[in-house]
């Protein structure tokens with residue numbers, strides 16, 4: 206009887222349009238330098254030297270605090286910590302951010318982020334662009350979900366693309382720097398998100414899965430009481 210109530214509650218709570226919970230840990234960087242890996246080396250606040258050098262990253266509240274040539278702007282999240290990811294893009298193909306998450310086989314997901322081009326502020330020339338690629342690996346090598354070229358300086362731009370998981374229960378995510386001209390290929394990231402896309406078939410599968418569990422529990426309960 207309990208399992209029947211559980212199934213009914215899931216049907217009632219299945220949202221019609223809202224995305225699933227964000228599966229990225231520390232996607233808004235409010236917890237600082239934790240939850241992800243990077244090809245770049247980290248520098249803590251106060252350890253930037255005269256400027257954050259090539260292939261280094263920081264987690265701070267304003268890119269201008271880390272490099273005098275970069276734009277000054279606040280984080281995209283607007284939370285109390287106000288932190289975001291700030292990278293001096295390297296002169297080689299490199300992974301800026303990577304994280305492995307748990308997923309459900311066969312589901313469609315959406316990978317999204319906000320990114321900003323950092324170089325250069327009004328006192329510095331010439332500007333350069335940033336090229337970023339959001340990628341995922343469901344077991345057969347990394348595939349590009351979406352590419353983005355950033356030319357405006359100091360402005361958060363949304364990146365978003367869908368990805369259908371295979372039969373994996375874990376998925377490797379990464380954001381790759383695609384502009385290898387090191388001078389000015391610098392960028393910021395904030396509010397990384399990976400969510401289930403609320404397709405009707407996804408919810409149907411989820412609810413059907415719980416229904417099967419419920420049916421199994423009912424059969425077991427019947428066997429015990431018989």
Ligand SMILES: [Ca+2]
Nearest residue numbers: 233280282288
């Ligand atoms: Ca943030």
Ligand SMILES: [Ca+2]
Nearest residue numbers: 293294387390
């Ligand atoms: Ca650079």
